[in-house]
Amino acid sequence: MDGFAAVDFEIARQILERGIAALYLVAFVSTLNQFRPLLGEHGLQPAPQLLAWARENPSRAKLLRPTLFRRIAYTDRRLAVLCWSGIAVAALIVAGVPQLGPPWVPMIAFLLLWGGYMSISSIGQTFYGFGWEMLLLEAGFLAAFLGSNDQPPPTVVIVLMWWLLFRLEFGAGMIKIRGGREWRDLTALMYHYETQPMPGPLSRQAHLLPAWFHRLEVIVNHFSQLVVPWFLFAPILGLWIPGPVPALVGCGAAAIVALTQLWLVLTGNFAWLNWATIVLAFSAMSIPGSGAESVVERTQPAETQPWLINGIPLYWIVITSALGLAYVVLSWPALRNLFARRQLMNASFNRWQLANAYGAFGTVTKERIEYIVEATTDADPDTAEWHEYQFKGKPGDVRRIPRQYAPYHLRLDWLMWFLPLGQSLEDWFTAFVVRLLEADGPTLRLLRVDPLAGQRPRWVRVLSYRYRFTTRAEHRVDHAVWTRDRRRLLIRPVSLGEVEEP
Structure with a gap:
């Protein structure tokens, strides 16, 4: 200098x-x-x-x-x-x-x-x-x-x-x-x-x-x-x-x-x-x-x-x-x-987003819970064959190796990860379910796989699963990357007339 x-x-x-x-x-x-x-x-x-x-x-x-x-x-x-x-x-x-x-x-x-x-x-x-x-x-x-x-x-x-x-x-x-x-x-x-x-x-x-x-x-x-x-x-x-x-x-x-x-x-x-x-x-x-x-x-x-x-x-x-x-x-x-005792994370102190406070991952979650969204065109949800929407970045198919997307930001996938950490489902997720029931084209393009290939589903439901990586021994058996077990039904089967957009 x-x-x-x-x-x-x-x-x-x-x-x-x-x-x-x-x-x-x-x-x-x-x-x-x-x-x-x-x-x-x-x-x-x-x-x-x-x-x-x-x-x-x-x-x-x-x-x-x-x-x-x-x-x-x-x-x-x-x-x-x-x-x-x-x-x-x-x-x-x-x-x-x-x-x-x-x-x-x-x-x-x-x-x-x-x-x-x-x-x-x-x-x-x-x-x-x-x-x-x-x-x-x-x-x-x-x-x-x-x-x-x-x-x-x-x-x-x-x-x-x-x-x-x-x-x-x-x-x-x-x-x-x-x-x-x-x-x-x-x-x-x-x-x-x-x-x-x-x-x-x-x-x-x-x-x-x-x-x-x-x-x-x-x-x-x-x-x-x-x-x-x-x-x-x-x-x-x-x-x-x-x-x-x-x-x-x-x-x-x-x-x-x-x-x-x-x-x-x-x-x-x-x-x-x-x-x-x-x-x-x-x-x-x-x-x-x-x-x-x-x-x-x-x-x-x-x-x-x-x-x-x-x-x-x-x-x-x-x-x-x-x-x-x-x-x-x-x-x-x-x-x-x-140096504050109650340090703020990712905080801005002015409207211009300058001289900000940064920091991330002060805590690490011990368990991975994923919300899985499924749809069917069958008339009776109790006997229906359900099909899973697949996201681009977040885990879904247990055999699919996660892809590298960064520095590109998949915003929907990221917020899907945050959902299980909250106390309740957010309004945007309810709107997302409505868009799936409408088979909305722009929304479906945010996903990797639309299992209904553009058809309107009669019913959509949401389940929660616990995911974990397979061990080396488990991977040798069926080459799966993840193993998962079903936890609970988060949203019962709903049709377009039953759910209202917030």
Whole structure:
């Protein structure tokens, strides 16, 4: 680092800008494919109803985060236009096009992504109530100030990226230490791979690893989340301590974070949470000599460029310095939360989703309960032959190996995992049952298998099953991945005339 300029972080900037933009691209594609059946005009939680409530209750609606759809009436077509626009802008950043101009060009591009996606997540209700939504928003906002190719990245923005990564990792570590006993007695990962929301292709193999390995995993997790994040800030010491040691310490910390997150990528499906953490880890990886000189510096002597400081335009230093000062103020609630006795998890302290508190999986469920939805076209439900709807990501067919979907986010599948953890069925699930009874095309396309091939069922019912991974001996018998036992009937057979949409 050289004062205002993080001269050795050019490669880090390229990875940050392109990586964060790639995640926005995935997020907009996910929204384009799923928002309308989940939250559109005829969705399970219609966004127009939320916006109508906001118009009728302006004082209470102040809690609603900013969205373009407060000023422009929501329609499914406008949602699609917003998504396609976001995809196009994100693709341009991944290709490096805005970065070829002055720094305000990529800034505008990232702020468009940030504002567009906030407009969506603000009306996303339950289906967008995940910590990685606010993580993507904050990362995109900070990326807007990383600058362009003709200048070094600003030191203050690189440091803010470290601060974001610190809150993400250290917050998760503190949540675990304060959470379930399983994290303190080192047994959490004996359950996690089997009971996590959406297992991946290697989750069963990870679950079957010996107990001593799972205990070691928890120790490594505590070390990587509670100790390692402090060393992300080591490169700052390079301003006063000569030599490569501060930079190497920062690179080592970033590498540990990235490797532990890569293991989670290989053994689960957590949308873009792990990928975003890996991308952010590159912010602490410096390579001496990688800094790009500005075009002006290469063509004119430094003394003739009074508007440049360390190769960065003066106006950009003013903007990024103001950003740093604003973050000092905005970060105070999040800093207090990290050390609070009642630590909040995935909490935002302002309407703009900046300087948030992060953390996940403070407790690990010990048993996997799945809600299985079945349908029949037979007239008598008591003697009917029932057929099971199959979801794309969540367990169903016991012989099907879980697929890898992350960083793509299957929102319906994720919320199906949360249902058994609640005290009652949620309204969106009742609406989902109605859509199945109607054989609604957009809803059925969210599923992997419609057992009735588009026909309207006469009856739909919901059962609960306990799932667990098969042992190696059980797998050798019939090659099943899961074994399951039926628990109870949650919703008796219902027809379209018997159930009302909430």
